[in-house]
Amino acid sequence: MSEILREIGMIARALDSISNIEFKEYDLTKGQYLYLVRICENPGIIQEKLAEMIKVDRTTAARAIKKLEMNGFIEKKDDLQNKKNKNLFPTEKGKNVYPFIKRENDYSDKVALEGFTQEEADTILKLVQRVRKNIETDWEFVKKGNKRNY
Amino acid sequence: MSEILREIGMIARALDSISNIEFKEYDLTKGQYLYLVRICENPGIIQEKLAEMIKVDRTTAARAIKKLEMNGFIEKKDDLQNKKNKNLFPTEKGKNVYPFIKRENDYSDKVALEGFTQEEADTILKLVQRVRKNIETDWEFVKKGNKRNY
DNA sequence: TATTTTTTGTTGCAAATGCAACTATTTTAA
DNA sequence: TTAAAATAGTTGCATTTGCAACAAAAAATA
Numbered sequence: 001m002s003e004i005l006r007e008i009g010m011i012a013r014a015l016d017s018i019s020n021i022e023f024k025e026y027d028l029t030k031g032q033y034l035y036l037v038r039i040c041e042n043p044g045i046i047q048e049k050l051a052e053m054i055k056v057d058r059t060t061a062a063r064a065i066k067k068l069e070m071n072g073f074i075e076k077k078d079d080l081q082n083k084k085n086k087n088l089f090p091t092e093k094g095k096n097v098y099p100f101i102k103r104e105n106d107y108s109d110k111v112a113l114e115g116f117t118q119e120e121a122d123t124i125l126k127l128v129q130r131v132r133k134n135i136e137t138d139w140e141f142v143k144k145g146n147k148r149n150y
Numbered sequence: 151m152s153e154i155l156r157e158i159g160m161i162a163r164a165l166d167s168i169s170n171i172e173f174k175e176y177d178l179t180k181g182q183y184l185y186l187v188r189i190c191e192n193p194g195i196i197q198e199k200l201a202e203m204i205k206v207d208r209t210t211a212a213r214a215i216k217k218l219e220m221n222g223f224i225e226k227k228d229d230l231q232n233k234k235n236k237n238l239f240p241t242e243k244g245k246n247v248y249p250f251i252k253r254e255n256d257y258s259d260k261v262a263l264e265g266f267t268q269e270e271a272d273t274i275l276k277l278v279q280r281v282r283k284n285i286e287t288d289w290e291f292v293k294k295g296n297k298r299n300y
Numbered sequence: 301t302a303t304t305t306t307t308t309g310t311t312g313c314a315a316a317t318g319c320a321a322c323t324a325t326t327t328t329a330a
Numbered sequence: 331t332t333a334a335a336a337t338a339g340t341t342g343c344a345t346t347t348g349c350a351a352c353a354a355a356a357a358a359t360a
Contacts, residue, residue, distance in 0.1 A: 001256040003275055005255060005259050007275070008158050008278060011158050011162070011282050012159050012161070015155055015285060020348090021349095029316080031317090054160070055160045057318050058318090059317080060318060064316080082338090085325095085337095107298070110151075111288055120277060127266075128154055128157045129157055132164075138168060138261055142167070142168045209347080213311095234307070234309075234355045235308070
């Protein structure tokens with residue numbers, strides 16, 4: 001028991017570490033690539049949803065996004081329909097970095113699946129998506145201050 | 151492409167976040183549970199190997215372990231055969247917390263695999279272990295200062 | 301054997317992380 | 331329609347994280 005989650009933890013930390021080292025070249029500091037790719041792929045997304053998507057604390061996201069803005073990778077635009085919201089968009093600079101992030105991520109994906117048949121690759125994606133869905137329920141529950149019972 | 155790694159990242163962050171919140175009750179601060187379980191399961195392990203096992207920076211491990219020692223969860227013993235090494239052991243206090251960490255981890259594992267048949271659970275473990283092995287090679291390579299080519 | 305390289309551990313420093321606590325809108329419900 | 335709850339965003343503060351850069355011991359190699 002609890003082996004799968006350990007494996008997943010190891011993989012995630014290793015990959016994140018690799019990415020952080022590799023993206024320094026593009027003046028992206030720790031973790032920023034996570035936000036930038038998603039803003040490029042979901043232009044207009046708001047901070048709160050981005051944090052949920054990435055599964056990171058709201059305040060951590062707030063600061064990472066602020067820094068991305070200060071460094072000219074993205075911009076925040078006030079939502080005219082909803083004064084509470086700020087929509088996030090990549091700048092030209094941000095859009096220019098996107099392909100490099102994507103390429104790196106795709107490469108890591110390829111390394112991760114080395115030796116896998118197409119069928120195995122399909123299988124692991126499906127299974128891992130199910131795990132994610134199972135877990136995100138608990139994450140939101142616990143993040144909101146609730147206590148899991150076990 | 152790069153979908154699997156995103157899923158894995160989401161799962162890992164969500165689970166780590168849950169664990170960190172749940173282990174505060176036992177006076178374990180962020181990340182410490184990772185080290186403590188492994189020291190309990192591998193008494194005598196040295197810091198360097200532990201960092202490799204967890205896939206975390208050596209210096210991060212050094213500080214987490216120092217804090218676990220300061221707070222009485224583990225102790226460092228000088229290795230008589232190798233003066234460079236310090237072997238890590240859980241104290242009584244550490245051993246007492248272990249079952250609670252294990253129980254939480256096992257529960258998260260159960261939640262993660264909700265709706266999985268035994269066969270699916272076996273399959274995902276096998277596949278994820280292969281991913282981990284594929285990725286740890288690159289992690290060590292990049293951590294040592296080498297550049298991946300892609 | 302002597303020297304070079306690798307392994308293990310440490311600390312300084314700058315930055316990221318996340319919990320509290322707060323404001324301001326928007327949505328829900330009384 | 332007003333009050334309460336939920337959503338979105340921010341900042342203070344303490345802590346963790348990780349890259350550099352260093353020291354000391356051990357292992358590899360010349």
